[in-house]
Amino acid sequence: MESGAAGPDGGRFPFPYTPYLIQERFMAALYGALEAGRVGIFESPTGTGKSLSLICGALSWLRDFEEKKQREEARLLAPAESGQEGKQPLTAAGPAPPGSRDTAGEPDWVTAFVQKKEERDAVDRLKVEESEEDETKHLLQLSKEVLSEGAGVDVLEQLDHSEEELILAEYESDEEKKVEDDDDLEEEHVTKIYYCSRTHSQLSQFVREVQKSPFGKDTRLVSLGSRQNLCVNEEVRRLGALSLINDRCMEMQKNKHEKKSDEESEGKKRRTSRTVCPFYSYEQMQFLRDEVLVEVKDIEQLVALGKETKACPYYGSRYAIPAAQLVVLPYQMLLHEPTRSAAGIKLKDQVVIIDEAHNLIDTITCIHSVEVSGSQVSHSLLLSEYAKNLMYIKQILYLLERFVAMLGGNVNQNPSCQAVSQTGTVLKSINDFLFQSQIDNINLFKVMQTSLSARLFGFVERYGGPAAAVKTNKENQKLAGLQNFLLTLQQGSDKEGEFRHPPLLRTASPLMQIEGFLSALTNANQDGRVILSRQGTVGQSSLKFLLLNPAVHFAKVVEECRAVIIAGGTMQPVADFREQLLSCAGVDPARVVEFSCGHVIPPENILPIILCSGPSNQQLEFTYQKRDLPQMMDETGRILCNLCNVVPGGVVCFFPSYEYEKQVYAHWEKTGLLTRLATKKKIFQEPKKANQVEQVLVEYAKCIKRCSQAGGQMTGALLLSVVGGKMSEGINFSDDLGRCVIMVGMPYPNIKSPELQEKMTWLDKTMPRAAGQAPSRVLIENLCMKAVNQSIGRAIRHQKDFASILLLDHRYARPAIFNKLPQWIRERTQVKPAFGSAFAELRKFHRGKSDAL
Numbered sequence: 001m002e003s004g005a006a007g008p009d010g011g012r013f014p015f016p017y018t019p020y021l022i023q024e025r026f027m028a029a030l031y032g033a034l035e036a037g038r039v040g041i042f043e044s045p046t047g048t049g050k051s052l053s054l055i056c057g058a059l060s061w062l063r064d065f066e067e068k069k070q071r072e073e074a075r076l077l078a079p080a081e082s083g084q085e086g087k088q089p090l091t092a093a094g095p096a097p098p099g100s101r102d103t104a105g106e107p108d109w110v111t112a113f114v115q116k117k118e119e120r121d122a123v124d125r126l127k128v129e130e131s132e133e134d135e136t137k138h139l140l141q142l143s144k145e146v147l148s149e150g151a152g153v154d155v156l157e158q159l160d161h162s163e164e165e166l167i168l169a170e171y172e173s174d175e176e177k178k179v180e181d182d183d184d185l186e187e188e189h190v191t192k193i194y195y196c197s198r199t200h201s202q203l204s205q206f207v208r209e210v211q212k213s214p215f216g217k218d219t220r221l222v223s224l225g226s227r228q229n230l231c232v233n234e235e236v237r238r239l240g241a242l243s244l245i246n247d248r249c250m251e252m253q254k255n256k257h258e259k260k261s262d263e264e265s266e267g268k269k270r271r272t273s274r275t276v277c278p279f280y281s282y283e284q285m286q287f288l289r290d291e292v293l294v295e296v297k298d299i300e301q302l303v304a305l306g307k308e309t310k311a312c313p314y315y316g317s318r319y320a321i322p323a324a325q326l327v328v329l330p331y332q333m334l335l336h337e338p339t340r341s342a343a344g345i346k347l348k349d350q351v352v353i354i355d356e357a358h359n360l361i362d363t364i365t366c367i368h369s370v371e372v373s374g375s376q377v378s379h380s381l382l383l384s385e386y387a388k389n390l391m392y393i394k395q396i397l398y399l400l401e402r403f404v405a406m407l408g409g410n411v412n413q414n415p416s417c418q419a420v421s422q423t424g425t426v427l428k429s430i431n432d433f434l435f436q437s438q439i440d441n442i443n444l445f446k447v448m449q450t451s452l453s454a455r456l457f458g459f460v461e462r463y464g465g466p467a468a469a470v471k472t473n474k475e476n477q478k479l480a481g482l483q484n485f486l487l488t489l490q491q492g493s494d495k496e497g498e499f500r501h502p503p504l505l506r507t508a509s510p511l512m513q514i515e516g517f518l519s520a521l522t523n524a525n526q527d528g529r530v531i532l533s534r535q536g537t538v539g540q541s542s543l544k545f546l547l548l549n550p551a552v553h554f555a556k557v558v559e560e561c562r563a564v565i566i567a568g569g570t571m572q573p574v575a576d577f578r579e580q581l582l583s584c585a586g587v588d589p590a591r592v593v594e595f596s597c598g599h600v601i602p603p604e605n606i607l608p609i610i611l612c613s614g615p616s617n618q619q620l621e622f623t624y625q626k627r628d629l630p631q632m633m634d635e636t637g638r639i640l641c642n643l644c645n646v647v648p649g650g651v652v653c654f655f656p657s658y659e660y661e662k663q664v665y666a667h668w669e670k671t672g673l674l675t676r677l678a679t680k681k682k683i684f685q686e687p688k689k690a691n692q693v694e695q696v697l698v699e700y701a702k703c704i705k706r707c708s709q710a711g712g713q714m715t716g717a718l719l720l721s722v723v724g725g726k727m728s729e730g731i732n733f734s735d736d737l738g739r740c741v742i743m744v745g746m747p748y749p750n751i752k753s754p755e756l757q758e759k760m761t762w763l764d765k766t767m768p769r770a771a772g773q774a775p776s777r778v779l780i781e782n783l784c785m786k787a788v789n790q791s792i793g794r795a796i797r798h799q800k801d802f803a804s805i806l807l808l809d810h811r812y813a814r815p816a817i818f819n820k821l822p823q824w825i826r827e828r829t830q831v832k833p834a835f836g837s838a839f840a841e842l843r844k845f846h847r848g849k850s851d852a853l
Helices: 021-036 050-081 108-148 153-157 161-168 200-212 242-264 282-294 299-309 313-319 331-335 337-342 357-368 374-385 391-406 430-436 444-449 452-463 466-470 473-489 509-520 551-560 575-583 630-646 658-671 673-678 690-710 754-766 775-792 835-852
Strands: 003-006 012-015 039-043 193-197 221-223 326-330 351-354 370-373 424-429 528-534 542-547 563-568 592-596 606-611 649-655 681-685 716-722 740-744 803-808 830-832
Touching (some): 012 021, 012 050, 021 563, 021 592, 039 575, 050 193, 050 200, 050 351, 050 563, 193 200, 193 331, 200 299, 200 326, 221 282, 299 313, 326 331, 331 337, 331 357, 331 551, 357 542, 357 551, 357 563, 357 575, 357 775, 370 374, 370 509, 374 391, 391 444, 391 509, 424 430, 424 754, 444 509, 509 542, 528 754, 542 754, 551 575, 575 775, 606 835, 630 649, 630 658, 630 803, 649 690, 658 673, 658 716, 681 690, 740 775, 775 803, 803 835
Parallel strands (some): 039 592, 193 351, 606 803, 606 830, 649 716, 649 740
Antiparallel strands (some): 003 012, 370 542, 424 528, 528 542
16 A cells, blocks of 8 residues: 655655655655755665665655656747647656557657657768778778888788778777667656666665555666676576676677678678677667566566567667666666766766665775786787787787886796796885886877777687688688788797787787776876785786775766765765765765664664673773783683573674684684583584575574574574675674674774775875874774674664674774764663673563563
8 A cells, every 4th residue: 555755845755655754754855955956975774664765755856856847848838839739748757658658559758769760860870880981091091101111012902901991990899889879869858867786686676676666657767787697698698707798798799790781781791600699689679678668677577578579688778778767777887987988877967876885985996996917917918919010009018018027027938927026015106107117108098099908809709719720712811911911010920921820819808907907097196006016926916006086986976967865774984975085076065965864673672782891801802912812712702602591593793804703713612612602502604705605694594493493402593704794794684593793893904904004194195184083093993883884784674673782892982983883773872891781781681572572
């Protein structure tokens, strides 16, 4: 039964049930932020219906916004359109809804797009042809100019027109060229909400919430994703690795383009028969687009539709972007500008909602930080086997040679296996790296514009491997001309004059990684650092670009968008978002609005305790100097033994690292304490391998259920987990799976890390001191508390859930740390100097809840 909440101007927010008060406040605050064009930081704990609040609040605003725009347009156009007919109808949610049909039985928005496409097709096709012809002529002329310096005119005469094409064109990726222009479906007046989250599973869950909401029938929604999640070609999917899937997809797409080009050329036979993707059909993808926009579908349903209609969901979903009102996509696709542009995402005057944004700063940093291994650099040097005098290829080779030299290698030998004389890690500014590697005189922007990796990949697939050996005599004759041409470009070619086939490059990914690194080097000098990590050999060494200022890449998002909402279950501490991200991105502080709500659970359903000492009065302080002491590990074990006696169901205990958890486990095993623990609860350890996590969780849940049903001495299970590990985020320990969450110590990051030290230095130089604390110190505390808040939030997952939270370290009671706990936890937290009083509270809490159940 649909209900609602009081909305703006006395209206109501449509809602699938009677909303909580905090949901009403959330939606009202969200509506206000979107209407005013704000940048909002919104916090709503997990279990409070955050997704539905985002959906109903944002789509209510979009409905009203389109209504007002419609009325304004009607007012302005009324005098000019008096007596005219045939205007496209509009509804509260924008253009006519999917259910509206014209006389031909098609949705009105489809009819409008088709008419617009037909009007523009001829012009667009002519533009594409002229553009491709001009590009080919330009590249051919450039090539001839370079060749004329060394190879001579006689070499050029060996090339016929088709061979010129092979060298200069045809190797564009989908990011460089689209046969069918996506812009032909652009509808600029469609206001959109871009919703992004971390994982595909989170996005699918969000779409299912949209389907259940009052807006599920009338919203035009499209889900975007990676090829790995959306590809329906089994031949490609079975490659597994994303880089291989991407490479294979681009190759098959290129084959499709080439096939079409060959078929349109008069009297020309196809040079070779190569695989094209049967799902890459423009007509079928248009049909898939229409089906997607008529009814809300999540990623799984989109894939099923693609298989059914023989259409590519990856590209078909992109065609749906212009007409969509709600676009659902992963972080990386929105936050990385080249990916955003390639997908056809235009943020001008649109709304962006970034959910699960607690790690947004780290996410942007990771997306724009690039690492290349010495092995990748060495493999990319195979490029020298193809051509050494083409201008941009020669520049790439020079760059690779200089990178090898910076890692301590020599390109005259096999660089990958060379031993490095001086091992260690060195950090350099961008400018210092460019000067010391002697590449400061090369225009990296122009080098990147060649998209060399995609072109080389296409060339190698055709001429670099075994396929070249199975051609017809005529084809071999033509290939010989090309081979001879390349031979003249090689320095130090074989005296016999025979073309040396290089090893087949299975994938262009090494060069793509190099291109990513080159792109990172174009950042401003103050915004990043280059880390040289020299290990045993050049192949084991690496170059890494570390982004220090994520705001430079977020600035364009907040500048272009009408409004940006940064949302999460736990956003504390929010100072990082204001200072490191928004302030540095040039956002006016007056434009920033914060909203935080409490939890829907009753106050008596949660018992957070900061424990300062253990059963034997040992003060709990898990610093690096003290946490390895036997008495500290013994005290931790005694605390767990006591808790396992009074807490039913599941107990989840978080350690600062895998190494420390392993060390404590071994100590308990040695002292016999592990045996005592095992008499009350079966002990599980979080695995390091991701593919083993699900099995451990299944066994953990089964054990708790068996103990609950059987009764007896065994009361459940104890799960030893790690902060920042596989189970500290995204896993729900609801109900009996997590009746108590324990945090052992404070999980401060490793301050000896060169990357973290550089970030701390950068912050101290660029950020003002806050409340007398150095920005670097604030960063360390915030990283620690963000990790703590994510971990302890695993237990309370819905309104009727209950759990105790135990923080084992007296430092949590310090005001600077205490105030960084989430407000709904902080206001209910008790500080207990002695274990006895804490244990009494815990026993009373859990006995009361067990009796109530």
